[in-house]
Amino acid sequence: MSRHDLPKPTTAQYRWQDMEMGMFCHFGMNTFCDQEWGDGSDSPEKFNPSSLDAGQWVRLAKEGGFKYFILTAKHHDGFCLWPTKTTDYSVASSPWKDGKGDVVLECAEACRREGIGFGVYLSPWDRHEPCYPDKEAYDNFYTEQLTELLTNYGPLVEVWFDGAGSEGREYDWARIIGLVRKYQPDAMIFNQGAPTIRWVGNEDGVAPYPCWNTAKEARVSMFTNDMLTWLPDTPDWVPAECDVPIRKNKWFWHPDDEGSLLSLEDLKDIYYRSVGHGANLLLNVAPDDRGLIPDADAARVREFAKWIRDTFSNPLYETSGSGNELEISFRSREYIDHIVLMEEIAEGERVREYILEAMENNQWTEIVRGSAIGHKKIDRFEPVLCSKVRLRISKAVAPPVIRKFSVFASI
Ligand code: FUL
Numbered sequence: 001m002s003r004h005d006l007p008k009p010t011t012a013q014y015r016w017q018d019m020e021m022g023m024f025c026h027f028g029m030n031t032f033c034d035q036e037w038g039d040g041s042d043s044p045e046k047f048n049p050s051s052l053d054a055g056q057w058v059r060l061a062k063e064g065g066f067k068y069f070i071l072t073a074k075h076h077d078g079f080c081l082w083p084t085k086t087t088d089y090s091v092a093s094s095p096w097k098d099g100k101g102d103v104v105l106e107c108a109e110a111c112r113r114e115g116i117g118f119g120v121y122l123s124p125w126d127r128h129e130p131c132y133p134d135k136e137a138y139d140n141f142y143t144e145q146l147t148e149l150l151t152n153y154g155p156l157v158e159v160w161f162d163g164a165g166s167e168g169r170e171y172d173w174a175r176i177i178g179l180v181r182k183y184q185p186d187a188m189i190f191n192q193g194a195p196t197i198r199w200v201g202n203e204d205g206v207a208p209y210p211c212w213n214t215a216k217e218a219r220v221s222m223f224t225n226d227m228l229t230w231l232p233d234t235p236d237w238v239p240a241e242c243d244v245p246i247r248k249n250k251w252f253w254h255p256d257d258e259g260s261l262l263s264l265e266d267l268k269d270i271y272y273r274s275v276g277h278g279a280n281l282l283l284n285v286a287p288d289d290r291g292l293i294p295d296a297d298a299a300r301v302r303e304f305a306k307w308i309r310d311t312f313s314n315p316l317y318e319t320s321g322s323g324n325e326l327e328i329s330f331r332s333r334e335y336i337d338h339i340v341l342m343e344e345i346a347e348g349e350r351v352r353e354y355i356l357e358a359m360e361n362n363q364w365t366e367i368v369r370g371s372a373i374g375h376k377k378i379d380r381f382e383p384v385l386c387s388k389v390r391l392r393i394s395k396a397v398a399p400p401v402i403r404k405f406s407v408f409a410s411i
Contacts, residue, residue: 023064025284034254080145211240246267253287
């Protein structure tokens with residue numbers, strides 16, 4: 001393959017990959033019913049957060065280093081968090097703000113204020129809507145809902161199409177994707193129709209290694225092992241996103257459930273295996289029935305953010321450049337324990353094999369051997385005392401272009 005034929009990200013994909021971390025926000029009827037999957041029969045009367053503050057959610061995302069925020073505008077139960085014209089099963093029929101509230105708008109505005117990206121999740125599977133069994137009628141209904149979201153809330157960075165519950169069901173993807181392209185051409189399309197980003201295939205927040213940016217297929221849902229084969233107009237470049245809830249296996253808030261909060265160690269492991277494998281991390285942090293993110297979850301997010309900052313914001317040394325070998329000489333011997341590599345993916349993903357070596361006692365010693373670098377590869381290892389490090393690329397499909405080669409000591 002010549003360098004000209006290599007798949008490359010679009011500008012919007014490149015920007016999305018640079019964001020690296022998004023906060024997912026599952027909130028809705030389930031929050032008030034201690035359940036994960038409502039069947040669509042819960043009364044709108046139940047939706048009544050006493051002190052909903054989308055500003056608190058989004059400020060936490062910002063503080064936590066998340067660059068985008070995705071809200072479940074409608075989950076499988078069909079209850080809409082915005083006053084849609086398509087159904088009365090929405091906030092407009094709830095006691096919250098006397099039916100005059102709009103959670104989607106509050107989130108969109110908070111994201112704009114905080115300067116982070118906003119995205120929406122709109123479940124194709126709808127357990128409330130009576131026309132759901134009628135394919136054509138539902139396609140009309142769904143595209144109308146989507147149009148409202150695409151046109152009334154400013155720029156979106158991502159539209160999340162969940163495959164759950166839709167196994168085997170065909171929607172009018174050509175029309176759905178056409179709307180996204182028409183109204184939000186820069187928004188990423190998650191995993192359905194003609195995706196521009198793909199699901200990593202699990203809900204643990206971890207990517208395999210290597211996790212190449214190119215793919216021809218991805219898993220559709222947790223509930224089938226079927227693979228989605230890309231439609232012809234999906235680009236070969238389809239980076240992965242890793243979604244995971246901060247409370248083990250719980251996307252929505254549940255009472256008396258702090259015990260399922262992931263530990264800081266769990267989150268570190270997730271970070272190394274998502275962002276550290278070149279994928280984006282989408283961490284779900286769910287507001288409670290007051291409409292606020294509980295203190296314990298917020299504190300964990302802050303701890304996680306502090307760890308990322310402490311570990312990765314001050315490289316001891318950093319370089320960049322083209323070619324098969326890059327070397328960094330230290331001013332004196334140093335203990336190091338992390339190396340972060342980034343390819344200039346605007347030129348495509350070129351590296352296939354690399355070796356990191358450290359100079360100890362005048363001898364090069366191998367510390368890590370890897371394959372993919374892509375957007376980012378984080379290598380951590382037992383502290384090594386050395387005076388130089390070098391990156392040797394032993395296999396590449398075109399001349400490598402390294403955007404960053406950074407060395408850290410977290411000890
Ligand atoms: C799954 C859904 O069934 C869960 O409820 C959650 O929304 C998760 C992100 O996707 O497929």
